[in-house]
Amino acid sequence: xxxxxxxxxxxxxxxxxxxxxxxxxxxxxxxxxxxxxxxxxxxxxxxxxxxxxxxxxxxxxxxxxxxxxxxxxxxxxxxxxxxxxxxxxxxxxxxxxxxxxxxxxxxxxxxxxxxxxxxxxxxxxxxxxxxxxxxxxxxxxxxxxxxxxxxxxxxxxxxxxxxxxxxxxxxxxxxxxxxxxxxxxxxxxxxxxxxxxxxxxxxxxxxxxxxxxxxxxxxxxxxxxxxxxxxxxxxxxxxxxxxxxxxxxxxxxxxxxxxxxxxxxxxxxxxxxxxxxxxxxxxxxxxxxxxxxxxxxxxxxxxxxxxxxxxxxxxxxxxxxxxxxxxxxxxxxxxxxxxxxxxxxxxxxxxxxxxxxxxxxxxxxxxxxxxxxxxxxxxxxxxxxxxxxxxxxxxxx
Numbered sequence: 001x002x003x004x005x006x007x008x009x010x011x012x013x014x015x016x017x018x019x020x021x022x023x024x025x026x027x028x029x030x031x032x033x034x035x036x037x038x039x040x041x042x043x044x045x046x047x048x049x050x051x052x053x054x055x056x057x058x059x060x061x062x063x064x065x066x067x068x069x070x071x072x073x074x075x076x077x078x079x080x081x082x083x084x085x086x087x088x089x090x091x092x093x094x095x096x097x098x099x100x101x102x103x104x105x106x107x108x109x110x111x112x113x114x115x116x117x118x119x120x121x122x123x124x125x126x127x128x129x130x131x132x133x134x135x136x137x138x139x140x141x142x143x144x145x146x147x148x149x150x151x152x153x154x155x156x157x158x159x160x161x162x163x164x165x166x167x168x169x170x171x172x173x174x175x176x177x178x179x180x181x182x183x184x185x186x187x188x189x190x191x192x193x194x195x196x197x198x199x200x201x202x203x204x205x206x207x208x209x210x211x212x213x214x215x216x217x218x219x220x221x222x223x224x225x226x227x228x229x230x231x232x233x234x235x236x237x238x239x240x241x242x243x244x245x246x247x248x249x250x251x252x253x254x255x256x257x258x259x260x261x262x263x264x265x266x267x268x269x270x271x272x273x274x275x276x277x278x279x280x281x282x283x284x285x286x287x288x289x290x291x292x293x294x295x296x297x298x299x300x301x302x303x304x305x306x307x308x309x310x311x312x313x314x315x316x317x318x319x320x321x322x323x324x325x326x327x328x329x330x331x332x333x334x335x336x337x338x339x340x341x342x343x344x345x346x347x348x349x350x351x352x353x354x355x356x357x358x359x360x361x362x363x364x365x366x367x368x369x370x371x372x373x374x375x376x377x378x379x380x381x382x383x384x385x386x387x388x389x390x391x392x393x394x395x396x397x
Contacts, residue, residue: 002027002304005059005089007080008071009034009043009052011158012094016071016121017047019296027304029069033059056080060087067092067307069121073161074099074169081107085114092119092303096178096327097320099169104324105345108317119303119313120320124152124179124240125186126295126302129253133244136251137187143248144356148187149227150180151241153234154276156206163208171210173201173330176230178323181218182315184226187244190319191349193221194342199330205233216330219339222353237285238276247358255293257285321346366392 004020006013006029013032020027031051034040040052053059056076060068060083068084070077070093077093084091091111097120098104111118124130137145153176161167162175185194199216206212212233218226240256256274263284273280274287275294287293299315306313325344333340362368362383369382369391379396 002067002307003030003064004028005031005033005062005065005068006049006071007033007056007059007069007076008094009036009039010071013043013071015291015294015296016069016094016300017043017049019291019300021047027300030064031059031062057083060084060089065089067304070094073159073167074174075161075167078103078107081110085110085116088114088116090117090119090307092121093317093320094121095123095182095320096169096174096324097317098324099174101321101324101328101343104317104321108321108346111317117307117312118317119306120315120317121299121303122179122182122315122319122323123295123299124255125183125315126297126299127253127255127293128295128298129255130183130186130242130295131298133242133251133253134186137244137246141249142244142246142251144358145188145224145244145246146356147225147227147245148184149229149243150183151229151239152176152179153229153231154238155235155278156212156232158276163206163210165209168210170327170331171201171203171208171214172212172230172232173199173214173216173334174210174327175232177214177216177228177327177330180228180230181216181226181323181326182319183242184218184228185319185322187242188220188222188224188226189353190322192224192353193344193347193349194218194226194322194326195221196339196341197326197329197333198339199333200337201330201334211334214330214334216333218326218342220353221350223356235278237274237278247356256287259285259287259293261286261288318346318348 009032017029029049032043032049033056037054044052068089068091070080196219201211201214203211204213213231216228237257242253244251273284291297302313329340329342360368366383369384372380374380381394383392
């Protein structure tokens with residue numbers, strides 16, 4: 001049983017605590033740290049937590065707590081990791097790992113030098129649909145992954161610090177691009193090196209210093225592309241969608257907003273509908289079990305099971321560092337308006353990946369380019385001569 005020091009009594013701390021009290025149920029938060037005394041006390045009462053404090057050091061070093069969970073603003077992650085590493089306690093950190101790659105690298109080095117277990121709390125790679133889709137990819141159901149597209153859009157964050165660049169480190173790219181980039185890495189293969197990026201980011205709607213919309217493309221060493229779309233100005237709720245294209249198939253995943261559960265109410269639903277929902281009247285889109293559907297439950301099951309079994313979880317600080325390096329390259333690209341290289345000081349995957357190639361022989365002299373059933377019932381074959389490269393076609397009745 002894990003006994004947890006929860007750092008942060010905000011929105012994400014609420015989700016984390018609800019999840020921890022859920023699927024495994026044997027784990028518990030024993031102390032809560034909040035920078036605000038009233039919020040910390042209220043959070044402790046709400047979740048039945050024995051102790052609360054406004055001292056981060058006191059929470060991390062609480063004698064009962066054996067695991068530290070960081071659910072704080074981005075600018076406080078490094079300090080929290082330093083305290084956890086110094087206390088020799090396993091530490092799990094929310095996304096993004098750092099405000100930038102330099103911070104993320106320091107955090108990775110701190111936990112590895114201290115020899116403490118660590119996990120990167122990237123919940124959206126743990127949604128039930130994503131886990132099922134990833135299993136299909138790993139068993140070869142769609143062949144080799146060529147392209148991924150991940151989208152997260154909503155009307156904007158719930159707390160003031162997200163909108164303050166000096167605290168958050170960036171805008172929507174840092175806040176939500178991290179989700180989409182790591183989803184793409186999981187589908188393409190986390191041992192395939194990200195080599196360069198192209199990114200557009202701009203402030204279109206919100207009166208803030210950081211970007212409120214961004215699009216990007218991450219090119220991998222094997223030729224695959226991971227595309228992301230993020231926005232803090234999308235209206236209508238939270239839209240979480242992923243697409244995966246392989247040489248032998250395609251996957252579409254809709255995690256949130258339009259998932260088959262819809263209610264029309266003329267009088268108003270009277271209360272919380274779902275994360276980032278904008279209305280309580282008209283058509284609303286509730287979620288059956290939000291902490292499950294957003295991946296928190298399976299994420300913490302993996303994290304705590306890994307501690308029990310002395311293994312690494314699926315997402316570690318190393319993954320968080322890689323994502324931060326990719327996002328740093330995205331910010332450089334948004335300024336230069338050019339493809340920018342991903343600068344990886346630490347890389348533990350394949351040194352050189354094989355290029356995606358699906359050469360299918362039709363006969364001794366030809367490769368098969370495409371086979372298609374035509375409206376008249378015939379089958380058209382597009383072929384390429386193995387020696388000359390000439391493209392031709394034949395029709396089989």
